[in-house]
Amino acid sequence: MPSRLNPYISFDGDARQAMEFYKEVFGGTLRVNTFGDFGQKEAGDAADKIMHSMLETDSGFTLMGADTPPGMEHKPGNNISxxxxxxxxxxxxxxxxxxxxxxxxxxxxxxxxxxxxxxxxxxxxxxxxxxxxxxxxx
The missing domain is CATH 3.30.720.110 (Signal recognition particle alu RNA binding heterodimer, srp9/1)
Incomplete structure (x- = not known):
């Protein structure tokens, strides 16, 4: 598999909704793993939040995203499009x-x-x- 460059977007608790929306937009296959899926007990209320997701489309696009991990600050900015x-x-x-x-x-x-x-x-x-x-x- 060749190297590839693709966006990885951090969300403030709505990664699942965002990635499902992007699946509606671009089609493809969406794989989602929550913090709870990886047995992170300290995640608490965040157990159902997205630790990692990847959308791969038939057009060759790959988009990754996750919720900001518990204990980290979500800092949206204007440095990515x-x-x-x-x-x-x-x-x-x-x-x-x-x-x-x-x-x-x-x-x-x-x-x-x-x-x-x-x-x-x-x-x-x-x-x-x-x-x-x-x-x-x-």
Missing amino acids: VSVSGEDAGELRGYWDKLCQGGTVSVPLEKQMWGDVFGMCTDRFGITWMVNITEQKA
């Missing part, structure tokens, strides 16, 4: 439509000065997504 790009406009517009539901659009999905169709939104879980549809050369 997730980018989805390619040439399949129908597929990418479908992702865009679903990601925007309940979220905020900061850049509408439209043709940009560099020639591609691009948009940016923040989903209902506070994650910023960039969608870029590459214009195919005639």
Whole structure:
């Protein structure tokens, strides 16, 4: 298996809902393990929270996420965005439509000065997504 780079997102207690939402958006297989699954007795009320989850899609995307572990501070920031790009406009517009539901659009999905169709939104879980549809050369 070759090396791969993929986003790993930390959530403040709603990782299960977020990852299930991303499964609805992108499809694929979602694997979820809770803190309790690994026998972490000290987890207490967090036993049902997500220690690790991984969504793998038929398009080759991998997205990982977890709830912030007990005793650690959740520090959301503006230092990460997730980018989805390619040439399949129908597929990418479908992702865009679903990601925007309940979220905020900061850049509408439209043709940009560099020639591609691009948009940016923040989903209902506070994650910023960039969608870029590459214009195919005639």
